[in-house]
Amino acid sequence: MITIQGKGVSAGVGVGPLYFYHRAKTTIKRYHVEDVDAEWHRFKGAQTAAIEQLGELADKARAEAGDEAAMLFETHQMMAEDLDYEEAIEQQIKEEKNNAEAAVTDVAAQFAEMFASMEDSYMQARAADVKDVSNRILGILAGVAAGGIASEVPVILAADDLAPSETVQLDKSKILGFITAGGSGSSHTAILARTMGIPAIVGVGNALKPEYEGRPVIIDGGTGNVVIDPDDMTRDRLLKKREEELRLQRLLESLKGQPNITKDGKSIRIYCNIGSPEDVHAVQVNDGGGIGLFRSEFLYLNGEDYPTEEQQFEAYKQVLSDMEGKEVIIRTCDIGADKQIGYFNLPKEENPAMGMRALRISLTRPDFFKTQLRALYRASAYGKLGIMFPMVTSVWEVREAKKICENVKNELKAEGIPYSENVQIGIMIETPAAAIMSDRLAKEVDFFSCGTNDLTQYTLACDRQNNDLGRFYDPHHPAVLRLLKLVADNAHKNGIWVGICGELGADLTLTETFLAIGIDELSVSPRAVLPLRNAVRMTDTRESSPRILEALGSEYHHT
């Protein structure tokens, strides 16, 4: 048994014989031509054929993997007929009198070089596209058919790397998994493998030896494990894992579009936590009901200086419009504590978790706060916005923050800039002070969202960053759960809703508890939405809630 570790880029377990991808090799002959017009026509013929083939591939990709995958080949088509590319080849043939093969090879290298030297890693990867397109034209010039799989049975396909056109041309019914020596999680093989649900592992380097060909292999695309000649135990363990994965995947898939409702008809909203506008896609794919926490810190962490009102407005607007009217709750700047930024010039503190952070900074620097609020209110015209203040301990803080909101709205009104009058204002409950004062705070705001990570840290006096505290840092501690219950009760007495946006929200062992204490919304990472929906749908609160409430209450008497 031989074990190789690569990088898993498409989850799933594949079992089958190992097969190496055989690429049709073309050697490039270089010679000078006399009849340059005939040579030019030979190139034009190959180019036209390549464009046609790419059109067929686009159709195939569209049917197998959707519009996104098809667009790739349409882009390849445009590269093949790109004016600069064509002109450079024409010059090579007509003026340098080079043969078409040499011309295509050299021009492809120039363009690939241009992309490879760009700053952006995405653009660098486009060098492979130019080469792929050019190889197609070269293949046609040489009259060589594309490589493929000559095996009768389905295989685990190994290759140095696969060009997108190669991946799409392969007969998918013959492929149980991919292993490539190079490549990354964003390579085309990885993307296509994920879209088609085929396990894939990249970056195994030169660990796969030619003599392994034909031997049984198991790959686990989740862990990046490749096992050649697996023993029975390994084989059984991984096969069981595959079955389990498939079962769970089917179950979760079937939950898309379903309500988050318990067996006895209690419903809860399941929203998502995101950190940048690009995460909206994951929210949509996982069927999140809204965004319960959009951390605005990325705007501050990415730059060298404070983000402008315009930059912030664009980011907020994008998320609001992409969410198409679903609720989006954006948290105002939560810098400080474990998130330090140079240009903020915050004085060094002995104990930053208890220092100048989050709303405390915003209220100390009202101009900075106003810039963010102006951007938020301007963006509110594009969707359903909620604004949430982090790290509240006192009622006066909330009143002061709301006053600045009013000023901002008046300014916008005076300037004739549109904003929504229906923006909800909420606060994070993440300090024991806020939880204890939640009856009073509830009269000031439209909603509460409990940040359980900080609430646990401050309630239990346990530093989140200190891994040695282990069993002392216990988010299931009755002190934390009782505070959550207190907050929920105070919210409901005052007719506002209460959510949880900390990691605890996705903890399936607490789903029954959250339903019992009346949490209205759980905001979790997009991947956690469907497992959580499943847990909610399995719950019968008529059975679970009395038991849990009694346990929480009985603690009161014993301690």
Added chain:
Amino acid sequence: MKQFEYTIQEAVGIHARPAGLLVKECKKYKSTITIAKGDRSVNALKLMALMGMGVKCGDTVTVTVEGEDEDTAAPALEAFFKEHL
């Protein structure tokens, strides 16, 4: 000649996909369409040159439309930029 400026909102900038869509769009018109960023400008029909400019989110480009159908092409392109870029 018609001209407008546009600040790219698309998070990935003018990458392969948006560049491809832009070339497709520009092919619909007879006018010559050029995209300029700083002192570099390219014909909008040239996909690879367009990608090679490395236009990122937040960059401002100047779009120039010149030709017989410039009066219809320019507003249509402006709408295209707003929608896709």
